[in-house]
Amino acid sequence: MSELISEIVKKRFGDAVLETHQQHADDTIVVKREALLDVLRFLRDELDFKMPLDCTCVDRLGLGEKPQCVEEAMNPLLTTPESRPTLGAGLKPRFEVVYHLRSLSRRMFVRVKVRVDEEDPVVPSATSLFKGFTWFEREVYDMFGIRFAGHKDLRRILLYPEFKGHPLRKDYPRRGYQPRIPMPNLKGDPVDTAED
Amino acid sequence: MTKDTEALKEGDLYTTYLHLNMGPSHPAMHGTVRIYLKLDGETIVDSDVDIGYLHRGFEKMAESGTWTKVIPYTDRLNYVSPLINNVGYCGAVEKLLGIDITERCKFIRVFVSEISRIVDHLTAIGACALEVAAYTPFLWCMQAREEFYFLIEAITGARVTTSYVRIGGVRWDLPEDWVERYERAEKKLFEMLKDVEALLTRNRIFIDRNAGVGVMKAEDAIAWGFTGPCLRAAGVDYDVRKAQPYLGYDRLEFDVPVGTEGDNYDRYLVRLEEIRQSVRIIRQVIKQIPEGPVNISDWRIVLPPKEAVYNTIEGTIANFENVMKGIQVPKGEAYYAVEGGNGEVGFYVVSDGSGKPYRVHVRPPCFAIMQALSDMIKGRLVADIIPTFDSINMIGGEIDR
Numbered sequence: 001m002s003e004l005i006s007e008i009v010k011k012r013f014g015d016a017v018l019e020t021h022q023q024h025a026d027d028t029i030v031v032k033r034e035a036l037l038d039v040l041r042f043l044r045d046e047l048d049f050k051m052p053l054d055c056t057c058v059d060r061l062g063l064g065e066k067p068q069c070v071e072e073a074m075n076p077l078l079t080t081p082e083s084r085p086t087l088g089a090g091l092k093p094r095f096e097v098v099y100h101l102r103s104l105s106r107r108m109f110v111r112v113k114v115r116v117d118e119e120d121p122v123v124p125s126a127t128s129l130f131k132g133f134t135w136f137e138r139e140v141y142d143m144f145g146i147r148f149a150g151h152k153d154l155r156r157i158l159l160y161p162e163f164k165g166h167p168l169r170k171d172y173p174r175r176g177y178q179p180r181i182p183m184p185n186l187k188g189d190p191v192d193t194a195e196d
Numbered sequence: 197m198t199k200d201t202e203a204l205k206e207g208d209l210y211t212t213y214l215h216l217n218m219g220p221s222h223p224a225m226h227g228t229v230r231i232y233l234k235l236d237g238e239t240i241v242d243s244d245v246d247i248g249y250l251h252r253g254f255e256k257m258a259e260s261g262t263w264t265k266v267i268p269y270t271d272r273l274n275y276v277s278p279l280i281n282n283v284g285y286c287g288a289v290e291k292l293l294g295i296d297i298t299e300r301c302k303f304i305r306v307f308v309s310e311i312s313r314i315v316d317h318l319t320a321i322g323a324c325a326l327e328v329a330a331y332t333p334f335l336w337c338m339q340a341r342e343e344f345y346f347l348i349e350a351i352t353g354a355r356v357t358t359s360y361v362r363i364g365g366v367r368w369d370l371p372e373d374w375v376e377r378y379e380r381a382e383k384k385l386f387e388m389l390k391d392v393e394a395l396l397t398r399n400r401i402f403i404d405r406n407a408g409v410g411v412m413k414a415e416d417a418i419a420w421g422f423t424g425p426c427l428r429a430a431g432v433d434y435d436v437r438k439a440q441p442y443l444g445y446d447r448l449e450f451d452v453p454v455g456t457e458g459d460n461y462d463r464y465l466v467r468l469e470e471i472r473q474s475v476r477i478i479r480q481v482i483k484q485i486p487e488g489p490v491n492i493s494d495w496r497i498v499l500p501p502k503e504a505v506y507n508t509i510e511g512t513i514a515n516f517e518n519v520m521k522g523i524q525v526p527k528g529e530a531y532y533a534v535e536g537g538n539g540e541v542g543f544y545v546v547s548d549g550s551g552k553p554y555r556v557h558v559r560p561p562c563f564a565i566m567q568a569l570s571d572m573i574k575g576r577l578v579a580d581i582i583p584t585f586d587s588i589n590m591i592g593g594e595i596d597r
Contacts (some may be wrong), residue, residue, distance in 0.1 A: 024291050024530045045539050051434075052421045054531075054542055054559040068389070100531060100559075104432065107439045111531065132421030135567040136494065143255075158248035158596060167256055174260055 027113040049101035052130035057144045058096045061170040093117040125151035144169035227592035250596035258556035262522025274594040275313035277537040282361035288532035288543035303485040310474040316537025317467040320589040327586045328405045340388040364498040365491030406460040410584030421564035424539025430458030436535040448449035461589040524549030560594040
């Protein structure tokens with residue numbers, strides 16, 4: 001490969017690319033949220049990254065802190081609520097949504113990342129470009145509470161609709177308990193979301 | 197079929213859609229999944245696939261222990277071919293550590309991966325026949341699979357929950373008589389394959405139920421993120437072992453079978469041929485495998501041998517540090533993909549420099565494929581769901597994690 005994909009994207013998009021790195025030979029591009037769809041479209045149409053591999057998220061709440069601090073904050077058995085350390089120093093913005101795309105002709109993959117803050121966890125949905133991200137984005141919404149603007153069917157996927165919170169966030173306790181769900185009213189109208 | 201229903205709508209008869217729950221615990225659904233169907237007569241107008249019934253929180257659990265403690269959890273992802281998951285996860289951590297494993301270990305990992313692939317495909321083919329009520333090939337496949345389970349048991353000590361691969365190597369070397377054991381299993385496999393092919397490949401009922409059903413063409417399959425036999429059945433020669441060779445797959449000769457139509461029947465044929473290619477790889481492995489250690493010698497990563505632990509202070513310290521604090525993986529992130537039974541199994545791991553994984557994400561291949569099931573069965577009959585669903589070979593443990 002003559003030129004790195006991240007270099008090509010950087011040349012084309014300039015300031016919209018926040019940083020790039022090639023750690024362990026994985027080509028990584030961190031882009032601004034506004035430019036995400038343009039970068040993905042450019043990768044798909046002009047650089048032949050047509051296959052959506054994976055979409056996930058990393059909660060960076062504890063990444064900048066000492067590991068023990070995160071451990072104590074997460075585990076209710078170690079500390080009482082008063083002595084529990086508060087997290088939040090971490091890296092900002094808090095969430096990092098990670099996309100992996102693969103090119104069949106180039107025989108390589110590229111990683112695109114976009115960072116969003118806790119107060120405004122909204123990312124433009126890539127499902128209009130890659131329909132294969134439909135369930136992956138639903139899973140990120142389910143596990144991290146990131147909302148994907150423009151996603152047609154943003155529901156929980158692995159957990160049930162009444163679930164409180166988003167379990168893969170670092171501040172969700174490992175032994176978290178959920179409230180009981182009241183019995184559904186079976187006498188009422190049948191639950192039906194489809195239009196007739 | 198569509199013409200009939202259109203005629204019915206125009207007529208005077210009152211008709212309405214029938215809403216039907218298929219699953220989550222249905223005798224024909226292998227794996228706990230629910231398909232919410234909207235039916236017009238027997239034709240599927242719309243459907244919604246609901247997964248998550250086997251969700252165990254793999255990714256959350258992985259964050260709680262050391263890097264080594266994740267390995268047993270990976271067995272439970274794709275429980276039909278757990279060894280490939282072991283290889284994938286350990287490969288991802290090794291990529292993050294920046295280490296290279298020994299030559300013999302690479303061949304051992306290739307060997308166990310290919311055995312697991314054979315087991316996975318045998319299960320898929322057997323179940324594929326079972327879905328169209330051919331019970332005999334299913335039992336034959338299970339018999340052949342059992343021979344391979346004996347072999348896996350001899351290698352790892354367990355049939356399904358193997359936990360054989362370690363970061364930096366494998367648990368122990370292959371047993372002395374592994375070649376004979378393998379050849380016994382291979383003999384049984386070929387006897388069985390001959391019979392299964394004779395019963396299924398030109399079987400009128402099997403072809404009628406599978407050919408032209410569950411079609412996914414190449415362009416759509418790529419857009420949905422298909423990998424593995426389902427993508428190759430559509431005619432795309434994408435295989436991680438060829439596209440991004442790992443563990444020295446580029447030194448081994450094998451072909452990537454592709455289909456043309458992308459239907460259930462092609463998926464069956466692709467799986468059948470891949471079994472033969474796996475056997476071809478294993479024969480090369482038996483010829484080429486070198487002698488030597490199976491683990492790297494860095495005691496910060498692999499556990500020291502027990503003689504050293506009990507007799508030297510360095511060994512004791514290394515063992516203690518490794519078990520209590522875990523392997524110290526440097527900060528960073530890595531994505532490592534292997535070709536699993538169903539397609540690309542990818543592990544995205546993030547480390548914060550402590551002895552614990554900061555984030556472990558697995559890309560289950562059938563997750564991407566299952567989201568297209570609604571498209572694949574739309575406009576077809578209810579009876580077509582079963583063979584289509586099975587040719588995807590959804591594994592509940594993998595898709596729900």
